Amino acid sequence: MRYHTLIIGAGMSGLAAGIRLAYYEKPVCILERHTTIGGLNSFYRLRGRNYDVGLHAVTNYAPPGTRTGPLAKLLKQLRLRWDDFSLKPQCGSAVVFPGRRLNFTNDFPAFVDEVAAVFPQQADRFRRLVETINAFDELDLSQEPVSARKVLQEHLSDPVLIDMLFCPLMFYGSAIPHDMDFSQFVIMFKSIFQQGFGRPLDGVRQILKVLTRHFKELGGELKLRHGVREIKVENGRAVGVILDDGREIEADNVLSSAGAAETVDLLPGTNRETVPRPAEGELSFNETIFVLDKQPADLGHRETIIFYNDSERFTYAVPDEPCDVRSLIVCSPNNFRYEEGPGSGDEGLGTAEAKPPLEDGIVRITALANPAYWFSLPDEEYARQKAAWGDRMVESALRFMPDFRPHVVDTDIFTPKTIKRFTGHARGAVYGAPRKILTGETPVENLFLCGTDQGFLGIIGSMLSGITIANNQLLRDPPA
The missing domain is CATH 3.90.660 (Polyamine Oxidase; Chain A, domain 2)
Incomplete structure (x- = not known):
């Protein structure tokens, strides 16, 4: 199957971008190397207890019913209710x-x-x-x-x-x-x-469960243990990916939440030599x-x-x-x-x-x-x-x-x-590269960035990053 968009990484920004695209019936698939989702904001279980990774608090709080601000915009764009996050x-x-x-x-x-x-x-x-x-x-x-x-x-x-x-x-x-x-x-x-x-109350799991369920209900595909080894490029244009096991998946667009430098590292050797590698965090x-x-x-x-x-x-x-x-x-x-x-x-x-x-x-x-x-x-x-x-x-x-x-x-x-x-962030740099790429554009046609190195930070910000790049770059003329 050929997809409209392949998304590298099942973090907050990737999931939000996937929901936005799937809502408008774009065939979209999220590829995640690990066995769990969330990226920088994930969770794990150890010795019978649940732990959050990354989440101290969700910023951009607003009381239920607020009509303006980042949280209200996010919920509207993803077609979610206030109770879905229960902040x-x-x-x-x-x-x-x-x-x-x-x-x-x-x-x-x-x-x-x-x-x-x-x-x-x-x-x-x-x-x-x-x-x-x-x-x-x-x-x-x-x-x-x-x-x-x-x-x-x-x-x-x-x-x-x-x-x-x-x-x-x-x-x-x-x-x-x-x-x-x-x-x-x-x-x-x-x-x-x-x-x-x-x-x-349930921490980051609450948010990730809502996003995953909504994405799948809209027809999106989420593939865990599907690490990307290389982004396929033909004539200066991203056309898909090669997985760690050698399988190839084709797409019209590739959206990476891996980080700017880390995404360049996924390009084929000939392209990697001609694309400047952004500074690592x-x-x-x-x-x-x-x-x-x-x-x-x-x-x-x-x-x-x-x-x-x-x-x-x-x-x-x-x-x-x-x-x-x-x-x-x-x-x-x-x-x-x-x-x-x-x-x-x-x-x-x-x-x-x-x-x-x-x-x-x-x-x-x-x-x-x-x-x-x-x-x-x-x-x-x-x-x-x-x-x-x-x-x-x-x-x-x-x-x-x-x-x-x-x-x-x-x-x-x-x-x-x-x-x-x-x-996968080089040096374990939590906030990524010092220079953000606000438009999400890369030198490779139809290859875009979302997440930390796009520049909208925090739980709400990372989701808005995915939505923004989906609207501006992948939906082209985004519906209201």
């Missing part, structure tokens, strides 16, 4: 630096007031920055990169406030050391501070997941996510050491408002009202990692160092949360090596 809002998060703390919920006006209270000399400047952010069209795919740090320095004069704004946005979306493209900054600022965090993470016999809130930890930095300035770069324990993310999937009804909004959000119904208590601690170090270790030393640096991450985090160690009943740890094994 529940966060209890409250914080950015914590020495002597300064910015609390935020999904109530953006309250965050503006918080900034004004903590940085009174910056209040008017911050409001003007928000005006600049709101006036910026991050959906303009023709724009050139602009340094977000330069834009913020034009608006704000306090370097600590600049670093505190950058900290969660970089941790959750920057592929560039020390900076972000302003378009990426705007996307992440809106998704985290203006819209906020939510999560389904450098930034990756270690994460330690702890399962507790108590809820974190019962131990006094009620925040959904804490982004902290204990140094004079925030450093976002590949560390010289195996992990940078000066700045970490502490997340508890328990601390969302799961008991809220389907019509509830965000009024009165507060950390004191956390009522987590998850069976296990969970704490996830994430730190920037040095990929070269983790890839170089022999197996036995690798396991020892994972445990040792997991302990160091906990010791650092305990300055900002109660000591939960007596209540740990299970632990799992991943590193850049783990990320590369399950995503």
